[in-house]
Amino acid sequence: MNRRDTVLALLALGVAPLASLAQQQGKVYRIGFLGLANASAQGNPARLEAIREGLRALGYVEGKNIVIEFRWAEGKYERLPDLAAELVRLKVDAILTQATPATRAAMQVTKSIPIVTTAVADPVTAGLVGSLARPEGNLTGTSVFTAELSAKRLELLREFLPRAKRVGVLLHPENASMAMIFESMEAAARSLKLEVHSIPLRGPEEIEGAFGAMRARKIDALVVLEDPILIAISRTIAEYATKAKLPSSGYVGFADQGGLMDYGVNLVATYRRAAYFVDKILKGARPAELPFERATVFEMTVNLKTAKTLGIKVPPSIAVRADRVIE
Secondary structure: OHHHHHHHHHHHHOHHHHHHHHOOOOEEEEEEEOOOOOOOOOHHHHHHHHHHHHHHHOOOEEEEOOEEEEOOOOOHHHHHHHHHHHHHOOOOEEEEHHHHHHHHHHHHHHHOOOEEEEEEEOOOOOOOOOOOOOOOOOOOEEOOHHHHHHHHHHHHHHHOOOOOOOOEEOOOOOOOHHHHHHHHHHHHHHOOOEEEEEHHHHHHHHHHHHHHHHHHHHOEEEEEEEOHHHOOOOOHHHHHHOOOOOOOOOOOOHHHHOOOOEEEEOHHHHHHHHHHHEEEEEEEEOOOOOOOOEEEOOEEEHHHHHHHHHHOOOOHHHOOOOOOOEE
């Protein structure tokens, strides 16, 4: 049976011909993954499984016709360039990256290996690509436009707390996208007649100091920005916020960790979507031919238990818009 007949037979059986032929010919694709925290950090298990689910749906089975090489910075962003270089030396077919710092590190060590970002704030403003529609380089993927989402969180907090004056913004100072996001929040805060205060946080060892700084500045509420390291310690952050009587808001999943509310992009969906880009690249597409996509799945969750502990009533305007309520 020739190749054409084989493909037709596989299609008739409902089998993905690319994956099956690759197995027959012994082709095993090697994908690199460059992450900021570690595989077990808060949120990562579900997101990594979403990548695998997306790949399986497209005919790729880990350990059979595809291998994923994971490299984790364990919260030490300075390790990212060396880890990215390791993946390049392995001659991977593509590199998946987690957030802006990992994406930038990968782009610094290779201009030829395709890079797919699972989620970056704004690749154009960050200087990663010149255009979403025409990336032109070796990078493509999904943008979550965190700046706009963070400004929206300020609006929602204002509805919760109409008398609030000062909002603390927890951010990782070594994440290049944080400055851009904070600037957008400053602009939104002015229209809401709020003050926003940047509170740097690199890891759990700095939490005491961060909350001490907020007490000194008489912060009324807290917003936690998307950063894999901050996500990894989100439960601890939420606990500190509740003890300090600080209403808190953050990324999707933050309310499940004890925060008052969360609003943002469903990152599990963006990680699953990364498989689409990987598949296109393995089939011969160049990243420059694959426009960046904007995340389209947004969610809002309110934690009523936390609201009760803080003595806050959930406004009807918030309750009716919430996708989920934690009793």
